[in-house]
Amino acid sequence: MTRSISILGVTGSxxxxxxxxxxxxxxNGADIAVEAVTAGGNLSVLAEACRRLRPRFAAVAxxxxxxxxxxxxxxxxxxxxxxxAALVEAAARPSDWVMSAIVGAAGLExxxxxxxxxATVALANKECLVCAGPLFIQAAKAHGATLxxxxxxxxxxxxxxxxxxxxxxxxxxxxxxxxRTASREAMAAATPDxxxxxxxxxxxxxxxxxxxxxxxxxxxxIEASYxxxxxEEKIDVLVxxxxxxxxxxxxxxxxxxxxxxxxxxxxxxSYALAWPDRxxxxxxxxxxxxxxxxxxxxxxxxxxPALGLCRTALRTGSAATTALSAANEVAVQAFLxxxxxxxxxxxxxxxxMAALEAEAGFSAKSPSSFDQVRAxxxxxxxxxxxxxxxxxxx
Numbered sequence: 001m002t003r004s005i006s007i008l009g010v011t012g013s014x015x016x017x018x019x020x021x022x023x024x025x026x027x028n029g030a031d032i033a034v035e036a037v038t039a040g041g042n043l044s045v046l047a048e049a050c051r052r053l054r055p056r057f058a059a060v061a062x063x064x065x066x067x068x069x070x071x072x073x074x075x076x077x078x079x080x081x082x083x084x085a086a087l088v089e090a091a092a093r094p095s096d097w098v099m100s101a102i103v104g105a106a107g108l109e110x111x112x113x114x115x116x117x118x119a120t121v122a123l124a125n126k127e128c129l130v131c132a133g134p135l136f137i138q139a140a141k142a143h144g145a146t147l148x149x150x151x152x153x154x155x156x157x158x159x160x161x162x163x164x165x166x167x168x169x170x171x172x173x174x175x176x177x178x179x180r181t182a183s184r185e186a187m188a189a190a191t192p193d194x195x196x197x198x199x200x201x202x203x204x205x206x207x208x209x210x211x212x213x214x215x216x217x218x219x220x221x222i223e224a225s226y227x228x229x230x231x232e233e234k235i236d237v238l239v240x241x242x243x244x245x246x247x248x249x250x251x252x253x254x255x256x257x258x259x260x261x262x263x264x265x266x267x268x269x270s271y272a273l274a275w276p277d278r279x280x281x282x283x284x285x286x287x288x289x290x291x292x293x294x295x296x297x298x299x300x301x302x303x304x305p306a307l308g309l310c311r312t313a314l315r316t317g318s319a320a321t322t323a324l325s326a327a328n329e330v331a332v333q334a335f336l337x338x339x340x341x342x343x344x345x346x347x348x349x350x351x352x353m354a355a356l357e358a359e360a361g362f363s364a365k366s367p368s369s370f371d372q373v374r375a376x377x378x379x380x381x382x383x384x385x386x387x388x389x390x391x392x393x394x
Contacts, residue, residue: 133226218310
C-alpha cells in the first residue's frame, strides 16, 4: 500500500486509532507518508503524534498558540501553523487521503478544503453532513472527491451496500450508552463523568455525552440519510448492547446483510485507509461462541427524546439539522461545565429549534450557501446559550 495522508484531529480518539493503524501498516511494509496533522490545544499529545507520524506540517486551532506549538514541536522538522486558516491549509495540502476527525462544526471548513481539491476523505466528523449535508454531498460530486464513512455504523452500511437500488431500509445499531437501563430520576442526577463512561467505546467527552443522550445516534441517522440517499422513514434504530452488529441493510428479497466485528475503531479506519482493498490489522477477532448471544431492543423515546428531535429536524430540512447540531454542541458544553443538568441538554435543543422556527421560520428551507449554513449555526448557538443561562439561573 502506498498512501499520502493527512489527519485532521490527530489528538482525539479517532486520531489516536488512526495513528495505531498507520504504525501497524508501516511495520508491515506499507509506504504511508503523512503530509499534515491538526490538533486543538493538547500540545503534548500533538508532539508525540508528530514524533510517530513525521508529518511535514502541523496546525493548532488556537491562533494565539503558534509560539507554544513551535516550542512543543521544536526539533521535529515540522512546519507549524495556528488558527482556522492553518487548519484549512492542512486539509488543502497535497495528500491523497484525509482523515476528517475534528469534532464539531469547526471541522466543516477544513474538510471542505479537502473535498474541493478532490481528495479521498475518510469522514469521521458528523457535522459536515448534519450541518451542511446537501451542500457537502453536492461539493464532493462537483470536485470528484470520494467520501468514505468512518463511523462504525456508516462504514458497516458502506461495506454491505451492494445494490442500493434494491434496498428496502437501513438499520443503525446503538449500544444504548451508559444510561440504557437508568431511570429518568437517575439520568436527571447524572454527572458528566457518569455520562462519559461509555460501556463499549473510548471516545472524547462531547461524543460520549451524545451517546449517553442517544443524540449521537440521531445525528448518525441524519448522516445516513444524506450520505446514502434514504429518507428518514426508511432508517431504523435498534439498541444492541453488545455492539457487535454495527448496522444492517434490508433488501427487497427479504435478505438482511450485516457487518459484524468487535467494537474497535481501527477496523473501519483501516477499511477506509486501504479501500478498495483491505489491510491486515491485529484487532481482536469476533468469537460468537464465546459471546453466546446477541440482544436487541427498541430505543425508548421517552427517556431518550434526542432521536425524535433528530427525526423531526431531518423531515423539516437541512436548516433544521444545522440548528439542531449547533444547539446540541452548546448544550453539551454547558453540561460538561456543570452549568446545566443532563436532561436539560435535549430541552435546550428543542427550545432553541422552536425559537428559531418562530423567529426565522426555517421549515423546509435548505441553505444554498455555506454562509447561510454559518448564519443558521450562529443563530442556533445564540438561542441555545440564552436558554442555558436561563436554566442555570432557575
